[in-house]
Amino acid sequence: MLGTLYGLLCAASWAIGSITMRDLSRKLDPFALNAPRVTVGALLLAAIAATTGRLRGSGTMPPEQWTLLVGSMLVGGFLGDSAYVLSIVRIGVSRAFPIAATYPALTLVLAVLLYDEPITWLLILGVLLTIVGVMAISQGRSAASVA
Numbered sequence: 468m469l470g471t472l473y474g475l476l477c478a479a480s481w482a483i484g485s486i487t488m489r490d491l492s493r494k495l496d497p498f499a500l501n502a503p504r505v506t507v508g509a510l511l512l513a514a515i516a517a518t519t520g521r522l523r524g525s526g527t528m529p530p531e532q533w534t535l536l537v538g539s540m541l542v543g544g545f546l547g548d549s550a551y552v553l554s555i556v557r558i559g560v561s562r563a564f565p566i567a568a569t570y571p572a573l574t575l576v577l578a579v580l581l582y583d584e585p586i587t588w589l590l591i592l593g594v595l596l597t598i599v600g601v602m603a604i605s606q607g608r609s610a611a612s613v614a
Contacts, residue, residue: 481564482564485555485560485563485564486560488500488552488555488560489555489559489560492552492553492555492556493556497548497549497550497552497553497556498549500552501544501545501548501549501552504548505544505545505548551563551567554566554567562604562605565600565601565604566601566604566605569597569600569601571597572593572594572597572598575590575593575594576594
């Protein structure tokens with residue numbers, strides 16, 4: 468039950484963040500918009516991790532793991548968030564958010580290809596439903612006609 472509550476809190480946070488970014492994304496460059504978001508978020512998370520003792524072990528991580536960590540931050544936090552802000556400007560938040568939220572389907576495909584995750588019929592069905600959903604969301608009016 469608590470996990471479900473956290474999931475709903477996460478969804479509400481992302482939705483509120485996306486709605487508040489809508490107007491800002493029309494006025495600021497995506498990189499200028501993301502810089503303070505990422506910086507403040509990183510500083511807050513570092514402070515929480517430090518005060519709760521969750522940084523233990525990070526000093527002993529091998530360089531390869533640091534490379535993967537920094538790489539994931541660059542790809543997801545920098546490139547992904549910037550592309551998301553650009554999509555809000557181009558197609559509107561009501562279409563950009565659900566399309567961007569299809570990353571679990573892409574993650575499943577990559578997990579199968581890179582980590583030999585087992586393929587099941589439910590996995591295939593989920594990916595196909597995600598693709599159909601994105602196609603349905605992508606059809607419709609442009610952001611210019613909505614605004």
